[in-house]
Amino acid sequence: VLLVSTEGAVRVLTLNRPQALNAFTTAMLGQLRHALEDAAQDPAVRAVLITGAGRAFCAGQDLNDPSIKPEFAEPEASDAAAHAASTAEAAGGQAHRRPKPKDIGHLLDHYYIPLVLRLRTMPVPTLCAVNGVAAGAGANFALGCDLVIAGRSASFIQAFSRIGLVPDCGGTWLLTRLVGRARALQLTLLGEKLPAEQAQQWGLIAKCVADEELASVAMATAQQLAGMPTKALMQTRAALDDAMDLGLEDALRMEARLQSQLGYAHDYLEGAAAFLDKRAPHFKDR
Template identity: 55%
Template structure:
């Protein structure tokens, strides 16, 4: 019987999805893509889940595409691999109805690096690293890398990272704004758990709309962004979480947000 390549676990309102092909540094196969999409869909459909954590088993987070997978064999159309697996994965993560955290426990290379960058927060162990490894085998960044990198580190750094393929230690990635936080290895699990717990207690719909609004604003002028903000505030100003937040503030109590 084939072992699952994605392990799903729940703790309260937090769903943790672990990439579990440790002998292959959690590199992607077509089957692993299908399992991860299914696990993300299940979390999205579960009204009790309010935050998702993606991490890796063993020494690595994800080494990118498993080049021994038949879909990546020489002569295959890699564009079909992208449109059939990686693009749907990126779109699924970016459309999740709850915040998503990448807990990067080791090397994140190629598609694995950009998988992490697709998430709302990236927290990495100090021993972890990020590598845009595509140029080393004659390819260009995928898994959203061409869109994500310039928006996180600027065009000059994005070009350097993508063209040279140098290893970026987690601490340097945090300094350049590529990721949210670098922590000591022993503190990774507790730090991620604390952030996930905090996010799970916050107004989920507003957090997700914030993700969407910031992304959309990159392609808008100021007037368009202002108009979008007004539309969103009209929507959320009539929602339970706003009314609950205002009442909690006025009565000096902790709010209980429930919208999702």
């Protein structure tokens, strides 16, 4: 359910259940986490590109998964009698269908939380090529990547409210930061489809490109990232996230601390020397 390939220093992960719009099953979530871990451990990998097979990126949690699919208990005799007596409810046909309690939280604890933490702390940049609809956890997984490039026909749906849930997969944390409270509430309460072009205008994603250019633009961008000073890029990601919770002076001091550490590292010495020598740099820190 996950295709893994490598092009140069770019690891490509393709969600591959196109018949179900690449909805996440526990098997897929497990493979995705394992593949990210593998990319994180492999020194030859310098960027990760994630995309979906077929017409969608990912429809979020697979609602057919047995561990989460709603189940109903058989009616008991007393229920059936009460049901027959209640004509109003009998008309709806639902009164005797008693839903069994479902623990859907375990999916978050055991699958989504470790996956999102793995994604957000990858030691190499992550790029998502959103090739079609990204809904629910599929949308927020995509938005958790460092750069998001979408094809013009792609869209983002915070589908949670439609089925009585709250945004997960980091959505509450990400959306307010990315587009502010008003737009975050608009997206999450109404659960409307946000087309890629508008997502780009709102600053939710980096780029929106023609569908037929998505794969090539995404791969070129991933290759560009792979050639850059990985360690500095990853400290940039962490610093931007941390700065959200800092005052100006603390942010200035954090920058100075990181800068002085990087000043001793290979990549700065190489990058600055290459600039002065008017040659291409060769970065290697990770």
